[in-house]
Amino acid sequence: MAQSLVKTQIQQANTVLEKNVNRMEMFLNHTTIETLQDEELGDLSYYKGLLSSLRRLCVYCEDAFETCQVIVNQENFSKPAAERTLYRIFHQCIEEFFSPRADLWYEDSRSAYTGKNSIKFRKKAPSSFQELFLDLEQPFQKLREELEYYETDYATKMAQSK
Template sequence: MANSIVETQMKDVQQFLSSAVVIFEDFLNETTLSALLEEKQGDKDYYKSILTNLRKLLVYCEEGHDACRIILMSDQFQRGAAEKTLYRLYHHCIEEFFAPRSDSWYENSRSAYTGKNSIRFHKEVPDSVSNLFKGLESDFQKIREELEYYETDYRTKMMQSK
């Protein structure tokens, strides 16, 4: 029974990542630094950092999608590998979406109480960037809530094994 739950979550995450990859690819294939500056004059280096982080997110999502596909295609479902993969996806994709290491944007934790989007930028950004995040945030939040279990469960298992 537990295997089927993990397997279902793996399938959901794979579908989510597939969709996220398409959205990130479309945005990055159509958007240049020059186009962002034309859309809204702003800090060129800041716009570069946003594009760089979006590329990283795209790579993380592609790698995660591939990992899900490989696990789901195996002859026998490997629950341990799936759980470890979901844990890694939580950190590489979800956490990086809400709080990238480079700090190009951040999550306003109070937004959950206001019903507004939680991603905040340190400086003004073009509407295309803002709309990208608004369009993705609810799906990332949904998957985050599903995968938070693996964050705590994996840490607990690691502590117990010491």
């Protein structure tokens, strides 16, 4: 993969992660279990799980964003470091968004054909949480399309180089 393409991808990832981290942090800094319950009375343990999964996603994205910042701001661009970072972004940030470990929401793959948002919640989620995911989904989807190479090809390349 050409160095300029990798550099462009790391810059795109940097931009998407910055925007999405800011949005998640703003939500998390102003949202509690009580505010979610006030908004829509629902399953307390489910709401706790939603916030916990969102915090995990935010941490992954913050860490990846900081790594992107270092790579983007380095005087000499390191293609191997950028590729490792893009691989990690795909497998931690993107996959955690579309298929979280706690399985509290999921991606409805059929929605790609209908033009609707693909994230579906297992139980009723408060509207503020749903709105947050509407804001996050499109940038993550575009980034996923850019980084699909790192799903398998990069891992294969690394295994062959050992």
